[in-house]
Amino acid sequence: MQRILQAGEIEALDRTHFPRILLPSPASLFAERAARVRQLADGNPIADYLHFIAKIIDAQHTAVATLAATPLDKAVLAQAQAHSMPLLPALEHIDPAWQGVLDTLLDTLSADTGSGGLPEPLQPLIAALRELNADERDAIARKLLQKEGSARDIGISPFVMAALQVTFAQRASQLSESDVPYTDPATICPVCASEPVSSVLRIGGPMAGHRYLHCGTCCTEWQMVRVKCSHCESTQGVRYQGIEGGKDVVMAETCDECGSYRKIINQEKDPLAEPLADDLASLMLDLLMGDTKYQRASPNPLLYVAVAEEESSAP
Structure with a gap:
């Protein structure tokens, strides 16, 4: 008996089909990225900086485990599909959970007292970042998402963006290509x-x-x-x-x-x-x-x- 194939089954049989969208897998993404950064640091003129960035990415990997799945609003998804617009524009969908992720990142980095831990010149900046209230942190996050980071924020911007990246990657991972x-x-x-x-x-x-x-x-x-x-x-x-x-x-x-x-x-x-x-x-x-x-x-x-x-x- 013949039957009608569904869209997904047709694509599976099509040898020329390739994925249009590749969604992140946060559970492995940051660990693999940190390993690659360390590999690239070998013999690199900016090796010390890269090793420090690898520490930040390690902290991102640790923070992923602290995030719970965020329910996706089906109405928002349907609207984006209907109007061919991005699903969750970053400026309009900053998950409040990013603040907790930021604290986890800072705690993880501060606890690392070995080589490549938090550089001494950054410690006053990190202390100031910890003292900012939620609204002040959100304001900085919005500026950075709009590429408006100022010289004053140069030291803290990688930490803010790292925290935002974890929360947005975790949310994106819950989608499917068809979404x-x-x-x-x-x-x-x-x-x-x-x-x-x-x-x-x-x-x-x-x-x-x-x-x-x-x-x-x-x-x-x-x-x-x-x-x-x-x-x-x-x-x-x-x-x-x-x-x-x-x-x-x-x-x-x-x-x-x-x-x-x-x-x-x-x-x-x-x-x-x-x-x-x-x-x-x-x-x-x-x-x-x-x-x-x-x-x-x-x-x-x-x-x-x-x-x-x-x-x-x-x-």
């Missing part, structure tokens, strides 16, 4: 409306050879063809620049139309490459790009130095 609408523009995260930190050429299974943009806030990935600029979607004047003599694991994808660049991470060159970690560890490429006409399209959430420096130098 996530097709959105316009395709250059922002279809889950939380944030910008991608970088893009990645994936390997393995149906994802092999496809480029995904990696959200710096909720860690969702969404597929975008290689021939388009990941910032303005232009197909004209897209080029790639790297460090001479490098392995081309990390390249700067530049666009003559909008004058921006965003890094593209190639797992075909290194299967262990990770979007946020490899972006962070390749600051030398950012320094070299600073001598060109191209501006970085969006910052790394754990590194807001450029944003703060630009603001502090403004007239």
Whole structure:
């Protein structure tokens, strides 16, 4: 007897089908990211900084276990689907649980008294961050989500963004691919409306050879063809620049139309490459790009130095 196949069954039989959305798995995401950062620290000029960032990511992994599942509002999901808009725009859906995650991060880091623990110059900043009330913390979080971090917040911004990242990734992990609408523009995260930190050429299974943009806030990935600029979607004047003599694991994808660049991470060159970690560890490429006409399209959430420096130098 013949029967009608459902959509999911049809896709399973289609050898050309590949996932449009890759949702985060917080239980393993941060542990794997921390391991990659430590690997990239070996012989890196910014090794000390990377080891410290790995400690923050370790603390993120610890904080994941403290979060309970957050019920998803079906009406909100339906509205986003109906209007092709991001499901849970970050500025409008900051989970109050992020405050507890932040405290967990700070407690975990403060308890680490060994090598690579909380640097002494940051301790007064962290003490001040602990003393802020919920409204003051939320105000800083909103500024950072809008890329408005000031020089005053430069020391605490990685901790704030790390806490937000945990809560948004945990919420995104409860979704299914079918929950996530097709959105316009395709250059922002279809889950939380944030910008991608970088893009990645994936390997393995149906994802092999496809480029995904990696959200710096909720860690969702969404597929975008290689021939388009990941910032303005232009197909004209897209080029790639790297460090001479490098392995081309990390390249700067530049666009003559909008004058921006965003890094593209190639797992075909290194299967262990990770979007946020490899972006962070390749600051030398950012320094070299600073001598060109191209501006970085969006910052790394754990590194807001450029944003703060630009603001502090403004007239």
